[in-house]
Amino acid sequence: MNPNAKKSYSTLDTPCLILQEDLLIKNLSLFQGLANANNKKLRPHIKAHKSIELAKIQIEKGAVGICCSKLAEAEIMVEGGIKDILITSPIVGNTKLDRLGNLSQQATISVVTDSKPQIMILSELAKQYQTVINIFVEIDIGQARCGVQPGLGAFEIAQEIIKYPNLSFSGIQAYHGKLQGIKSFKERANAIDTAMAKLSASLHYFKNGQLPVKTITGGGTGSFLIDLKLPFLSELQPGSYVTMDCNYSQNEWDDEGSLELISQPLSVLSTVISKPQPNKVILDAGWKSISNDAGTPKLKYGLDSFDFAGDEHGVITSSKEYIDLEIGDQVELIPSHCDTTINLYDHFYLVNTYQHRKLAIDARGKIT
Ligand SMILES: Cc1ncc(COP(=O)(O)O)c(C=O)c1O
Known part of the structure; x- marks a missing residue:
């Protein structure tokens, strides 16, 4: 046959x-165990699995909360009982802002931004909904998508955030999706070094300006084993590791080429x-x-x-x-x-x- x-x-x-239960649990335990052993917080991205039940298992195993890409994903997760969510794409437009205001009254919601004018809008929203909005400033470390360019920009936005009592400057998001799928472990590690140098160029201004950065969040499945050893990243956001796919399963996971x-x-x-x-x-x-x-x-x-x-x-x-x-x-x-x-x-x-x-x-x- x-x-x-x-x-x-x-x-x-x-x-x-089909989701094979034993392998699923193995992946969840592996990533949480590695995060714990390396003193990193795990905030898994649920944009791939989109399941309340799986998000709850991740939190039971020790995740500090979850990431969602979209407000609508976050709404479903809050309805399902998840209490701490970072939405990793900027929330723009009146309709969405109203939904964000509502959601912020029901759970701890953090958002990302790369725009100074957006800060006043978020503060007005927090005032209207009598809530506090947690904000991460996103830095573009090479993804060439959202995010301020490395340098002074992130610090300037953070300074704007701390002017408003109903906003909380929660830290920095630095995610680079394009390098996650580099098959060779060594090449991927080198690409992450280059990306981290860009982050470092921004952190310098926070240090000089004595503005503490509570959390630096980022990373994915491809970079996870490398991110664990990075001094800067304190919170990791892998998502695909839960289910995996045949592209990711071709990545080498260490110097020996283990698949x-x-x-x-x-x-x-x-x-x-x-x-x-x-x-x-x-x-x-x-x-x-x-x-x-x-x-x-x-x-x-x-x-x-x-x-x-x-x-x-x-x-x-x-x-x-x-x-x-x-x-x-x-x-x-x-x-x-x-x-x-x-x-x-x-x-x-x-x-x-x-x-x-x-x-x-x-x-x-x-x-x-
Ligand atoms: C901001 C952000 N963080 C984390 C992830 C998770 O990455 P991965 O699926 O490679 O684990 C993604 C995925 O696109 C993402 O956009």
Whole structure:
């Protein structure tokens, strides 16, 4: 039998998301344990898993709170009982500000900014909602997205924040997403050094101006093992480590080139619906069930290769004359990008040796 064929999930309707419980818990424990051992606070990003239940497990294990990318994700998490959230993208516009004011009355909410004029707006909001808003100043350490340029800018914004009694200067956010996926450990570590030099150029002004920076938050799954040893970062925000994906699982995790350290609990289960040729089968999963922004998924047991064949179809073609998969067989695919794939589903199936159950992806599609 082709090792790609999977019979044991035959009661699950496909395509669906599988999360293998033992591997999931292993990843959660590994990252929390490493953070503890290195005196770093862990504030995992939930933008990939979007699940209240998983966020709660992360907090039970010792996370100080969570990160969300979007206000709508944070609203769902607060509704689910999460009490401490950093929203890692700037909140702009009256509608969103009203929602932020409301949310700040229900939980400890921190936001990021890179704009001096935005500070007065946030202070007005805090006044209107009789709350205190915690603000991190974002510095662009190479991501070339949001963030003030390294240098004096962050200090100037922080000075503005401390003028207002209803705002709290909580620290700095310094995140560099582009280097997370550099496969070679050494090259990734060098790229992080360069990014940290940019952060250091900004911290210099805080030191001279005697303005304490309580927390410096940043980092992701790819940089985690390197970030643990960095003196500057006090709080780490990895997200993908929970479920992983086939792009991240190609990263080397140490100098020895180890690929196995972080487990791969996530897969998409799909069914063979047609066998048009002896060496080719068609699956019931296409672009609507597995994202393609970071490339094609990989077959879990890796013998053959998958390709997209439309919105609802995928194809496996063997280089041999015959493929040992039949109509009705199930196949597991590892997505290339966990965030964009998980966002296509309402729930995972959490599976262990004995049973499976639904685990809600509560903030799925919450993009505002
Ligand atoms: C600001 C921020 N922090 C942390 C993360 C988590 O990164 P990763 O999924 O690589 O762990 C992301 C992901 O995009 C992010 O945007």
